[in-house]
Amino acid sequence: MWVDDMQTAKVDLQKDTPLKSIYTRQSIAARRLYSQDVAEIPEYIKKIFFKTLPDVVVQPTTVDALIQIIKDARNKNKIVIPRGSASYGFGGIIPAMGGIIVDLSHLNKIIEFDEFNEVIIVESGIKWYQLDIYLNERGYTVRTHPSSWFSTVGGWLATGGYGFYNYKFGHFSEDVVFIDVIDADGKIERISHDDKRFRNYVGTEGQMGIVVRLGIKVRKLPKREYISMAYFDSIPELLDALENIVNSNVASKITNIMIYDAHKMHIMNIIRGKKILTEKNALIITTESDNDFKNVNQILSENNGQLSSEYEALYVWHERLFTFKPKRIKTGYLASEHIFPISKLKNYFVALEKVKRRYNREFSVQAYLVSSKEALVIVSYLTNPRRRIASIIDFLLVVYLTKLGIKYGGKLYGIGIWNNGLKFHKYSKEEFKKLWEYKQKIDPDYIFNRGKFFKLKTRLLGLPGLIFKPRIFTISSVFIGPLMSLLKLFGGSDKTDVIEHKKISIKDIERIAYMCSNCGSCVSVCPGYLYTKNELSTARGKLFLIRNFGSLKNKLTHEDIVSVFSCLYCKNCEAVCQSELPLVDIWPILEERLEKIYGRPKDEIEEFVRTMEYSETYSGFLEQSPNTFKVEKFNLVEKV
Ligand SMILES: Cc1cc2nc3c(=O)[nH]c(=O)nc-3n(C[C@H](O)[C@H](O)[C@H](O)COP(=O)(O)OP(=O)(O)OC[C@H]3O[C@@H](n4cnc5c(N)ncnc54)[C@H](O)[C@@H]3O)c2cc1C
Ligand code: SF4
Ligand code: SF4
Numbered sequence: 001m002w003v004d005d006m007q008t009a010k011v012d013l014q015k016d017t018p019l020k021s022i023y024t025r026q027s028i029a030a031r032r033l034y035s036q037d038v039a040e041i042p043e044y045i046k047k048i049f050f051k052t053l054p055d056v057v058v059q060p061t062t063v064d065a066l067i068q069i070i071k072d073a074r075n076k077n078k079i080v081i082p083r084g085s086a087s088y089g090f091g092g093i094i095p096a097m098g099g100i101i102v103d104l105s106h107l108n109k110i111i112e113f114d115e116f117n118e119v120i121i122v123e124s125g126i127k128w129y130q131l132d133i134y135l136n137e138r139g140y141t142v143r144t145h146p147s148s149w150f151s152t153v154g155g156w157l158a159t160g161g162y163g164f165y166n167y168k169f170g171h172f173s174e175d176v177v178f179i180d181v182i183d184a185d186g187k188i189e190r191i192s193h194d195d196k197r198f199r200n201y202v203g204t205e206g207q208m209g210i211v212v213r214l215g216i217k218v219r220k221l222p223k224r225e226y227i228s229m230a231y232f233d234s235i236p237e238l239l240d241a242l243e244n245i246v247n248s249n250v251a252s253k254i255t256n257i258m259i260y261d262a263h264k265m266h267i268m269n270i271i272r273g274k275k276i277l278t279e280k281n282a283l284i285i286t287t288e289s290d291n292d293f294k295n296v297n298q299i300l301s302e303n304n305g306q307l308s309s310e311y312e313a314l315y316v317w318h319e320r321l322f323t324f325k326p327k328r329i330k331t332g333y334l335a336s337e338h339i340f341p342i343s344k345l346k347n348y349f350v351a352l353e354k355v356k357r358r359y360n361r362e363f364s365v366q367a368y369l370v371s372s373k374e375a376l377v378i379v380s381y382l383t384n385p386r387r388r389i390a391s392i393i394d395f396l397l398v399v400y401l402t403k404l405g406i407k408y409g410g411k412l413y414g415i416g417i418w419n420n421g422l423k424f425h426k427y428s429k430e431e432f433k434k435l436w437e438y439k440q441k442i443d444p445d446y447i448f449n450r451g452k453f454f455k456l457k458t459r460l461l462g463l464p465g466l467i468f469k470p471r472i473f474t475i476s477s478v479f480i481g482p483l484m485s486l487l488k489l490f491g492g493s494d495k496t497d498v499i500e501h502k503k504i505s506i507k508d509i510e511r512i513a514y515m516c517s518n519c520g521s522c523v524s525v526c527p528g529y530l531y532t533k534n535e536l537s538t539a540r541g542k543l544f545l546i547r548n549f550g551s552l553k554n555k556l557t558h559e560d561i562v563s564v565f566s567c568l569y570c571k572n573c574e575a576v577c578q579s580e581l582p583l584v585d586i587w588p589i590l591e592e593r594l595e596k597i598y599g600r601p602k603d604e605i606e607e608f609v610r611t612m613e614y615s616e617t618y619s620g621f622l623e624q625s626p627n628t629f630k631v632e633k634f635n636l637v638e639k640v
Helices: 002-008 028-034 043-049 063-075 128-137 153-158 235-246 249-253 262-272 290-302 310-319 342-359 388-407 420-425 429-442 464-468 470-489 506-515 527-532 539-547 558-565 572-576 587-598 602-614 616-623 626-639
Strands: 022-025 056-060 080-083 100-103 110-114 119-123 140-142 176-182 188-192 210-220 226-232 256-260 281-287 332-341 364-369 374-383
Touching (some): 022 028, 119 128, 128 140, 153 210, 226 235, 226 290, 226 310, 235 256, 249 290, 281 290, 332 388, 342 374, 374 388, 388 420, 506 539, 506 587, 527 558, 527 602, 558 602
Antiparallel strands (some): 140 210, 176 188, 176 210, 256 281, 332 374, 364 374
16 A cells, blocks of 8 residues: 555655655656666657656665565555665666666665674665775775765665775675575565575666665775876887786785776866876876885886876876766766776777777776776766757767677676667676576566566557667667767767856856766765755755756645755765866755745745754764765875
8 A cells, every 4th residue: 555655645654654764755856856867868868768757756764664665566566666876877777667766875774893704784775985984983994895985885786896996805796795685575585695696686786676784894994095106108008017017926915906098187187177187098006005006116117107296196096986077078978888808908999099080089998907807997978968969979879889899808887778788798698597587586576677677668569679679779889880970070079068167157057957977976965865855955956956947847846845945055065076066056046946936935944954953963964974085085185
């Protein structure tokens, strides 16, 4: 009965006893907001293919409440879509056929820390920065983490698991001692790392059930981290140096290795507004002792590397957490990702150069070594989602680049919706068959994330989905080349927008709203969100509203309006913003617009401010806010 009641709001959910631990979002604005991720797919394309609007969004705060939701959904044959921070870009949390979005970010407790064995047990909705702050205070740290410091621990296991310090500690799944999983019957089971079923939950994007708890290995916080950075005139020279480094005596002391190409450095200079970095290909290596640092620098110098200043190295290292900042330049950012054997990188980079020249496009390349043999390679470029034709062609370019990567030996990273036509480049047919057999066994009614990953289901008798069939998808990508040439003819979408937006006018706010990467960094630092539990209070939510003002302005509920107005103008969102947006200057303009239509909810605003002023939860929250984290890192850079 719960799910139906939630949808139609027939009951006051907070008062209905078993549902006390569940918040729900029913308004159209909230349902649309909670069903978008970071991918730059034009809204009308999503709508042509899929029913992306969920029936309801639920936010359980206890595992028991979540179990009840699953049981009820199963009885009612409702689809369940697990959602962490919605920072994945392949459509993992986008409904393909409607359903219930289950926001897991309120299941974020730390359950137990076993210092002796260096294992921590957490709920899956905890975010990486929250976990690391807790550990740092006790002299420990995480072993690996994604650059999306604000994504959930469960979300990273369900998607990639490749990120920082994989070089030293391996894939994230290697650090996971066990997981507690809720299956389609609402049964909870502990699955240990060595259980052969464990792998079925890694990278399968919430298809097999909901991971609610994890036991994770952690490590002692190193006394200091040393960053070496060297520039190289060419990529082949850089790759030769890399080979010598990973085969040297110091290799086992290295914790992380990254590659940024010259264009990535150029983009970083544009964002900074001055040329602080040399625009050459760079190899960035971290170690934890003075001796290892010197040894790495020596090998880099002996291999034609030009060592950068300490300031440059620290700056680049700091910026690694802001992957989406280039959106400040042109409002749109697209990327293709692969895991490559290092031995195949040279040929791939040569092929990329050819594509750049042929279509007169610029790509940035960044790569992270995930072991001494493999690298996660991300090729990204700028786009403008507000130019319809150009943005469609730019979207198709991702397919082109993904196929190019596969041709040169890369393995697909994510599947979700948009890479469905290429899934056999991630799994062999045999592996995929085994996963499907497991799925049928544990989720026979396909309630988890139906219509994606295994079998893509689209609107109109599934006809539009035909283009995602591997063969047709492959053939259609042949047309991307000519389309790109056409785009070049019409001026292309590489033309850069102006970034100057110090004085914000009403005209600017939509453009700024498009610069938001939807990364979600601002969500958990927002006192308004702490109070309302509704993302419409956060910067991500408010910018979403601005982008969709035309279609939503007359559909907002009183709860939506109160959520938007629940703002302390504290600037927490600005402090952590990926795109460094001038957010607090925008809020009065949005509020003024809404006030004209709905009036100002004065009583609710007063109540909000009073609660914030006197609430212990709020003061406690400020103390452990990720601002602390951010400021620390910034000071590191500015001091140098
Ligand atoms: C700035 C930025 C940097 C990034 N850097 C990296 C990186 O370094 N490495 C990397 O791999 N990715 C990276 N990503 C992508 C993304 O952040 C990761 O995939 C992330 O870990 C996803 O976590 P999430 O909580 O946002 O998951 P969501 O996006 O909410 O969900 C992703 C998928 O996992 C499923 N899911 C989520 N939680 C659970 C659960 N508890 N149980 C079962 N299924 C679940 C969902 O159904 C969905 O299919 C980056 C993204 C951004 C915006
Ligand atoms: S200013 Fe503070 S309260 Fe307002 S949206 Fe930003 S973080 Fe939230
Ligand atoms: S406002 Fe900034 S921090 Fe928030 S989602 Fe957008 S880019 Fe990320």
